[in-house]
Structures are given as structure tokens and as C-alpha cells.
Amino acid sequence: MSEGKINKTVYLKDYCPPDYQIKTVHLSFYLGEEHTKVHTKLSITRSLGKEAPLVLHGEALELLSIQLNGQLLTENSYQINSEFLILHQVSDQFILEIETKIYPQKNTTLSGLYVSEGNFCTQCEAEGFRRITYFLDRPDVMATYTTTIIGNKEKYPVLLSNGNLIDQGDKEHGEHFATWQDPFPKPSYLFALVAGKLSSIQDKFTTLSGREVSLSIYVQPHNIEKCAHAMASLKRAMAWDEQAYGREYDLDNYMIVAVDDFNMGAMENKGLNIFNSKFILANPETATDTDYQYIEGVIGHEYFHNWSGNRITCRDWFQLSLKEGFTVFRDQQFSASQSGAVVKRIEDVNRLRTYQFREDAGPMAHPVRPESYEEINNFYTVTIYEKGAEVVRMLHTLLGETGFRKGTDLYFERHDGQAVTTDDFVKALEDANQANFFQFRLWYSQAGTPELHVQSSYDVDQQIYTLKIKQICPPTPDQPHKKPFHLPLTMGLLDSYGKHIPIELVGENYITEGIRILELKNQEETFVFKNIPTKPIPSLLRGFSTPVKLHFELSDEERCFLLAHDSDPFNRWEAGQQLAVKIILSLTKYYQEEKSLNVPSIFIEAIAKVLENYQTDDQSFIAQLLVLPSEHYLSEFMEVIDPEALYQARTFLRQTLAHSLKDSFNTIYHRLTSEKPYSFNPQEVGRRALCNICLGYLMALDETEIHQHCFQQFKTADNMTDRIAALSYLADTKSTEREAALSMFYDQWKQDSLVMDKWLSIQASAKCDDALEIVKQLTSHSAFKLTNPNKVRALIGAFCQNNLVNFHHPSGDGYKFLGEFIRKLDPLNPQIAARLVSIFSFWKRYDSKRQVLMKDQLEQISHSPNLSKDIQEITLKSLKMN
Ligand code: B3K
Ligand code: ZN
Numbered sequence: 001m002s003e004g005k006i007n008k009t010v011y012l013k014d015y016c017p018p019d020y021q022i023k024t025v026h027l028s029f030y031l032g033e034e035h036t037k038v039h040t041k042l043s044i045t046r047s048l049g050k051e052a053p054l055v056l057h058g059e060a061l062e063l064l065s066i067q068l069n070g071q072l073l074t075e076n077s078y079q080i081n082s083e084f085l086i087l088h089q090v091s092d093q094f095i096l097e098i099e100t101k102i103y104p105q106k107n108t109t110l111s112g113l114y115v116s117e118g119n120f121c122t123q124c125e126a127e128g129f130r131r132i133t134y135f136l137d138r139p140d141v142m143a144t145y146t147t148t149i150i151g152n153k154e155k156y157p158v159l160l161s162n163g164n165l166i167d168q169g170d171k172e173h174g175e176h177f178a179t180w181q182d183p184f185p186k187p188s189y190l191f192a193l194v195a196g197k198l199s200s201i202q203d204k205f206t207t208l209s210g211r212e213v214s215l216s217i218y219v220q221p222h223n224i225e226k227c228a229h230a231m232a233s234l235k236r237a238m239a240w241d242e243q244a245y246g247r248e249y250d251l252d253n254y255m256i257v258a259v260d261d262f263n264m265g266a267m268e269n270k271g272l273n274i275f276n277s278k279f280i281l282a283n284p285e286t287a288t289d290t291d292y293q294y295i296e297g298v299i300g301h302e303y304f305h306n307w308s309g310n311r312i313t314c315r316d317w318f319q320l321s322l323k324e325g326f327t328v329f330r331d332q333q334f335s336a337s338q339s340g341a342v343v344k345r346i347e348d349v350n351r352l353r354t355y356q357f358r359e360d361a362g363p364m365a366h367p368v369r370p371e372s373y374e375e376i377n378n379f380y381t382v383t384i385y386e387k388g389a390e391v392v393r394m395l396h397t398l399l400g401e402t403g404f405r406k407g408t409d410l411y412f413e414r415h416d417g418q419a420v421t422t423d424d425f426v427k428a429l430e431d432a433n434q435a436n437f438f439q440f441r442l443w444y445s446q447a448g449t450p451e452l453h454v455q456s457s458y459d460v461d462q463q464i465y466t467l468k469i470k471q472i473c474p475p476t477p478d479q480p481h482k483k484p485f486h487l488p489l490t491m492g493l494l495d496s497y498g499k500h501i502p503i504e505l506v507g508e509n510y511i512t513e514g515i516r517i518l519e520l521k522n523q524e525e526t527f528v529f530k531n532i533p534t535k536p537i538p539s540l541l542r543g544f545s546t547p548v549k550l551h552f553e554l555s556d557e558e559r560c561f562l563l564a565h566d567s568d569p570f571n572r573w574e575a576g577q578q579l580a581v582k583i584i585l586s587l588t589k590y591y592q593e594e595k596s597l598n599v600p601s602i603f604i605e606a607i608a609k610v611l612e613n614y615q616t617d618d619q620s621f622i623a624q625l626l627v628l629p630s631e632h633y634l635s636e637f638m639e640v641i642d643p644e645a646l647y648q649a650r651t652f653l654r655q656t657l658a659h660s661l662k663d664s665f666n667t668i669y670h671r672l673t674s675e676k677p678y679s680f681n682p683q684e685v686g687r688r689a690l691c692n693i694c695l696g697y698l699m700a701l702d703e704t705e706i707h708q709h710c711f712q713q714f715k716t717a718d719n720m721t722d723r724i725a726a727l728s729y730l731a732d733t734k735s736t737e738r739e740a741a742l743s744m745f746y747d748q749w750k751q752d753s754l755v756m757d758k759w760l761s762i763q764a765s766a767k768c769d770d771a772l773e774i775v776k777q778l779t780s781h782s783a784f785k786l787t788n789p790n791k792v793r794a795l796i797g798a799f800c801q802n803n804l805v806n807f808h809h810p811s812g813d814g815y816k817f818l819g820e821f822i823r824k825l826d827p828l829n830p831q832i833a834a835r836l837v838s839i840f841s842f843w844k845r846y847d848s849k850r851q852v853l854m855k856d857q858l859e860q861i862s863h864s865p866n867l868s869k870d871i872q873e874i875t876l877k878s879l880k881m882n
Pocket of ligand 1: 324
């Protein structure tokens with residue numbers, strides 16, 4: 001481990017309310033080319049009964065001066081170190097003025113105040129504000145902010161901060177200023193500042209109560225034509241939150257700024273969201289349908305935070321899922337309402353099962369409300385976000401639409417203006433419905449993915465069908481023993497025509513037609529269904545009503561039946577996935593044993609039937625039915641992951657389907673290809689998705705004629721969705737069209753940074769033998785930039801996470817490459833480096849040779865000098881898995 005730095009663990013059990021409160025904050029920023037000076041004036045009050053000294057957070061700051069009630073303090077009247085500024089002698093109420101000097105132009109961490117493409121911007125969540133000035137940088141300290149920004153008028157014509165513009169004007173020496181005031185008390189993590197050369201598009205939204213809100217999106221001038229979709233999404237999100245949750249916007253203006261260098265997707269700063277430009281900029285030529293959908297989802301997410309996060313915030317960072325889990329659930333509902341609930345649910349479940357289940361079984365497993373952390377930035381995880389959203393979804397399922405709304409109404413009313421806990425959230429839902437979620441709260445405190453083992457039996461004489469369900473929650477690093485969860489299992493029973501059998505349970509005197517929610521609370525539960533005339537086919541866990549692994553034996557025929565007939569479309573998809581998983585895993589075994597590979601005809605026939613209905617079913621949904629489970633998802637089912645065998649087995653299944661159903665794929669592809677100009681709506685998105693899936697299967701045949709056709713689509717497409725699909729298929733081939741297409745693409749789009757990310761990603765993901773060499777070369781290409789997180793994700797992230805067969809090459813070269821890269825990136829941007837190092841944290845899942853190679857990289861990383869807290873925490877926890 002590196003010398004000097006010792007990570008401190010922060011525990012939830014140690015939480016104490018703050019010793020002091022800051023009521024008002026006046027900030028003045030003097031923006032410079034070398035450094036920026038920040039003058040901070042705080043009115044501080046001691047909390048009742050507290051006697052402790054005032055301890056302010058501060059990081060990477062140069063302290064210029066401190067004044068207490070107007071008196072300049074000498075150096076011996078305070079203590080200062082690399083993390084804190086401590087004042088021992090303060091009264092119950094006082095004014096503190098602090099001047100700090102910071103270096104935004106040199107700030108590559110992208111936390112605090114930094115410069116992106118010549119423009120100033122901030123990122124303060126979770127603990128970035130302390131990189132601007134000394135402060136009580138914790139979410140339960142809420143103050144009102146007045147912010148003055150002073151800077152060169154020509155270089156920084158636009159000066160923005162949270163709230164309302166209350167003053168502006170010119171100053172001497174070509175400078176100007178703007179003063180902003182935010183009337184809503186907020187924690188420091190929601191502070192934002194932007195200064196630069198930006199253009200904006202403007203719009204208006206009239207709230208339910210008739211107030212007019214002005215909406216602006218600021219971007220670099222050359223991107224001004226690419227904001228319309230983001231603006232339209234924002235207006236839809238505002239209307240949706242009024243209708244679905246009764247939430248109105250509260251300020252007179254809502255501003256969004258897009259920046260190129262950003263650690264994550266976006267940030268919900270009060271009234272001034274800052275976005276990764278990837279989630280704002282779009283036009284049909286440069287953005288895919290998926291980009292359009294993400295933009296809508298992220299815009300919604302950040303907007304919804306205004307209530308679930310900003311008006312009501314987190315007491316401490318252990319409560320992060322209070323705002324993130326709930327807001328993800330809200331953005332999922334919003335997206336479902338815009339473009340189709342089933343496909344949205346499939347995408348969300350896929351993500352949860354692929355990434356969150358893996359996290360929950362690895363060294364970084366933590367509950368939705370963690371008990372401890374070393375570096376909070378490592379806890380912006382799929383568990384906090386996606387599992388947190390599933391927990392809220394279960395509450396929604398248990399309470400029903402109306403009960404849930406009653407609960408959230410009470411939550412918003414009761415806690416407006418406060419910093420609260422996940423427990424307060426659950427309590428509001430309970431109180432509004434006279435419900436009891438005592439046991440349900442375990443979802444917040446216990447990590448790990450529960451497993452449900454289901455056994456069924458049918459008694460023809462008594463016409464009784466029985467389901468016995470056992471839940472097991474595997475141990476996780478900090479929690480060896482678990483209690484059973486309270487969970488809703490949504491299900492139905494189908495007859496041989498696929499019709500619902502009415503559900504009547506022994507011990508109950510009512511019948512439910514169709515869908516039934518079984519509530520499980522005990523480790524073992526038995527449900528006895530009466531008046532069941534024939535042996536039913538159960539459709540369990542409909543819509544994935546609870547985040548568990550379900551073990552239930554069905555025959556291939558039963559799965560095919562569900563794929564064709566289940567009235568719950570999610571479970572139709574799920575039946576197909578289960579069948580594909582089973583087949584690919586058995587092909588994998590055959591491949592490892594060097595036996596010949598065969599695909600059961602029943603699966604091919606089932607897919608043929610899916611294709612037959614391409615005109616009647618929702619085409620986005622059909623496209624999902626045709627996507628085979630990902631290598632990532634499949635690997636979770638293997639005792640020891642064998643990336644090579646898995647890749648070969650999955651490819652074999654794809655090719656077999658392509659050969660057997662070539663005519664259907666061909667017909668659908670040609671029938672659905674359209675000359676109509678691009679438009680973004682659910683039907684067209686579905687049509688393009690299905691068309692491109694069919695092209696993908698055809699390309700799996702690796703035939704010259706199809707390569708040419710694919711190249712043709714690449715050249716003539718009027719939109720990025722069709723163009724990039726064709727390019728990605730060509731990139732996987734050894735065809736002559738491959739290089740031609742890649743270089744044409746580069747020539748056409750080299751000026752567009754976001755499109756270049758796609759170009760990097762496609763090459764990094766391509767399944768060719770020299771992928772690693774290509775990636776290495778691309779790290780010195782002008783399209784790549786080490787300090788830009790999007791570039792790192794597009795090239796390094798894509799190679800290590802989308803190109804498993806090459807990354808996990810037995811030589812260990814992929815691991816060595818990633819290890820070296822992490823060591824280079826960590827001193828510049830620890831947050832992004834930490835995301836990459838977590839790829840190694842699953843080393844235990846591989847064979848012993850790969851384990852040694854990956855572990856060696858983890859060890860080398862952990863011995864690097866001056867390692868960040870972020871990386872230390874993950875490497876140490878991963879290495880403990882011995
Ligand atoms: N709240 C931010 C994430 C901040 C991440 C800090 N490392 C974006 C969001 O979830 O909306
Ligand atoms: Zn969020």
C-alpha cells in the first residue's frame with residue numbers, strides 16, 4: 001500500500017447531527033487564467049447544547065485569509081491540515097469570512113471548480129464543494145446562497161449560478177459580474193457555477209398552477225442546433241411530474257449546461273443542472289435512438305431530483321439511495337410512459353441482473369443503505385441506484401398505484417426542506433397507508449441477492465396446485481447471516497391455451513382473475529391453489545416484481561409455450577432468455593469438452609414463430625426477443641467463467657439461428673427497410689431496432705454479398721442508428737468493407753467529439769484478434785484524451801467490458817494494459833480510475849491462471865505510490881477475497 005495515506009472508514013452508526021449550522025452563504029468568485037480566488041462569507045450558528053470546535057472541510061485549497069466577525073485571524077488562532085480548518089474559539093453566532101485560492105485550470109479530477117473546453121464549471125456532489133472553500137460540506141447543513149461571479153467579459157460572457165439573477169454589470173479592465181440568489185436552502189453539494197462562452201436555446205413552461213418558468217439549455221456555440229430533443233424532453237418531464245406525483249417546479253428559471261468533461265451523466269444542482277454533453281446533444285445524423293432515449297431519461301432523472309433530492313435531501317451519504325433509488329424509479333416510470341413500458345422494463349431488468357447482481361456477489365457488495373464507506377464516490381453504484389429503484393418499485397407494487405401516491409404525497413409534504421433518511425421515506429409510505437414495512441426495511445440493510453427456490457405439484461383428484469417457495473440470501477463480506485425478506489411475487493397460472501386460470505388460495509375466500517401478488521415473508525412458504533381443473537403452467541415473477549434469482553424447473557416445451565403465449569410480455573421475453581441461457585451454457589460445456597455443437601430445434605422453431613409475428617407485435621419488443629443474453633449475464637451462471645468458451649458458444653447459437661432462419665431475417669430486413677426520413681417515435685424506433693437486429697443475424701453468416709449490403713446501409717443511412725449498426729457489424733468482420741467504413745466514418749465525423757466516441761468504442765469492442773493492439777494505438781490518437789471521461793469509457797471501458805474474449809485473453813496482456821492504464825489515470829482522475837479498477841474486483845470468478853494474472857495487477861496497483869482513496873478502497877477489498 002502507498003505510504004502516507006491511510007484510509008479512514010466512515011460508519012453510519014457514528015452519525016451525529018452537525019455541531020454548527022450555516023444559515024447564509026455569500027460567495028464571490030474572481031475567475032482568473034492561472035487561479036481563481038474565492039471569497040466566502042458565512043453566518044454560522046452553534047447547534048443547541050454543542051461545545052465542540054468548528055471543524056470545516058477543505059481539500060486542495062490555499063488559504064489566503066480568515067476573518068471572524070470582521071477581525072483578521074492570525075495563524076496561531078486556527079489549525080489547518082490537508083482536510084480540515086479548525087477554529088477552537090468561536091461564539092454561538094458569528095460571521096466567518098474566508099478567502100481561498102484554487103487552480104481550476106489544473107483540476108483534472110473534475111470535482112470542485114474546473115475548466116472544460118475553456119469554460120468554468122463545477123461538480124460538488126458528493127464532496128467537491130470543499131475543493132472550492134472551507135465549509136461544513138455535508139448534506140444536512142442547508143443554507144441559502146448568494147453568488148457573485150467576476151470574470152473577463154469577452155472570455156466568459158455567460159455567468160451562471162443557482163437561483164435568480166439579481167444583479168449584473170460591467171467592471172473595470174474588461175471584466176463583468178453577475179450575482180445570483182437561490183431562495184431555497186440547500187446543501188453544498190447542490191451548488192453550481194458556470195462561466196464561459198456559451199449559446200443557449202430558450203423555451204417556456206407553464207406550471208399546473210399557472211406560473212411561467214423560463215427554460216434554457218446552454219451549450220458551446222457550435223452545438224446549438226443539437227438541443228431541441230433535450231428541451232422537448234424537459235418539458236415532457238415537467239408535465240409528467242405534475243401529473244404523476246403532483247410536483248410543480250419552484251423557481252422562475254431552469255437552466256441546463258452541457259459540458260464535455262464530466263465524470264458521470266449529469267448533476268441535479270438546484271436550478272442549474274450540469275450535464276455531460278452526451279446526454280444533451282442530439283440530431284438524427286449524430287445520435288442513435290438509444291442516445292435519444294438516454295437523453296430523455298437523464299433529463300427526466302435530473303429534473304425529478306428537484307423534489308426527490310433537492311427539496312428533500314439526504315441526511316448523510318449513507319442515505320444516498322433515498323434520492324437516487326427513488327429518482328431512478330421515477331425516471332423509469334417516466335421513460336416507460338413515453339416509449340413503452342415492457343421494453344423499458346426489459347432493459348432495466350437486464351441491467352440490474354447483469355451488473356447489480358454481480359456487484360452484490362462481489363467484494364464491493366453493500367446494502368442499499370450501506371453501513372460504512374471509505375470513499376463515498378465509490379458508492380454511486382448499481383446497488384444504490386438500480387437496486388434502490390427496485391426496492392421503491394416493490395413498495396409501489398405492495399401499496400398499489402393509489403396507496404403509493406398517498407405515501408409519496410405525505411413524504412413530500414412532511415419532509416419538504418429537510419435532510420432525511422430512507423427510514424423516513426418508508427415511514428411516510430407506512431403512515432399514509434396504515435401499512436407495516438418493519439420486515440420490508442431489511443431490503444435497505446441487507447446486501448446480497450436473495451434466491452427463490454420454487455417447487456410445484458399438481459393433484460388432479462383434488463384439483464389442487466401447490467407452490468412451495470424457499471428463500472435463501474447468500475452471505476456477503478460483512479453480513480454472513482441474513483433474515484428472510486418481505487417480497488411481492490407477482491404471478492399467474494395459465495391453462496393449455498395460455499388463458500388465465502382464476503386464482504383461489506386455500507385459506508382465502510376470494511378469487512382473483514389473472515394476476516396475483518403473493519407476499520412472501522417467511523423462509524419457506526406454501527401456496528395452495530384450489531379448483532385448478534388441469535395442470536397449469538405457472539408464470540412466476542411477472543414484470544420481475546422482486547430483485548431475486550428464481551430457480552424453477554420448467555421443461556423446454558413449457559418455456560417455449562410461455563414465450564409464445566404468456567399474457568405477461570415481460571415473462572414471454574424471460575422464457576426466451578431462460579431457454580437461450582440454458583442452451584448457451586450447455587454449448588459452452590460442449591465446447592470446453594471439444595464435442596460437436598448442436599442447437600435444439602425447439603428453440604429455432606420458437607424463434608421462427610417470433611419472427612412470423614413481426615407485423616402484429618410491437619417491433620421493439622420483438623427485437624428484444626431476438627437479442628441473446630449477453631456474455632456478461634451468461635457468465636454469472638458459470639461456476640468458473642470461461643470467456644472464450646462462452647463467446648464461442650454464443651456465437652455458434654447466433655450463427656445457427658442465422659443459417660436456419662436466413663429467409664425470415666432477410667424478408668423482415670427488406671420489408672422493414674424504409675426510405676422515410678428519420679423520425680423519433682416508438683414505432684420508428686421499433687422498426688429500426690428490428691431491422692438492424694435482422695441485419696446483425698444476416699451478418700453473422702459472414703457472406704460477401706451481405707457485407708456489401710451492410711456497407712451500403714452504412715453509406716446511405718440518413719441517421720446514426722442505422723449507420724452505426726452497420727458499422728459495428730462490419731467492424732466484427734475481416735471484410736474489405738471494414739477498413740473502408742471505419743475510415744469513411746472518421747473522415748466524416750472527426751470534428752464531432754461525441755461521434756468520435758462511437759468510433760473509438762466500435763473498434764474497442766470489435767471481436768478481431770488484434771483488438772488490443774488497435775486499442776493501444778488509439779490511446780495515442782488525436783480522437784482520444786486521457787483526461788476526458790467519455791473517451792476513457794469509449795475506448796478503455798468498451799474494450800474491457802464489451803470485448804470480454806480479448807480482454808480476458810489467457811496471455812494476461814489485456815489485464816496488463818488495464819493495470820498500466822489505471823496507474824496512469826489515478827493521479828489525474830481517481831473517480832474514473834476507480835470505476836476501471838472494479839473490473840479486476842471479480843478476479844475470483846475466473847480460472848486459477850487468470851486469477852493469478854488479475855490479482856497480480858491488483859497488487860501492482862495497490863503498491864503504486866500516492867494511490868487515491870478511491871482506488872485503495874477497491875483494491876484492498878478485492879484482495880481480501882483470498
Ligand atoms: N447525483 C449525481 C451523481 C453524483 C455523483 C458524484 N460522484 C447524478 C445523479 O444521480 O443524478
Ligand atoms: Zn440521481
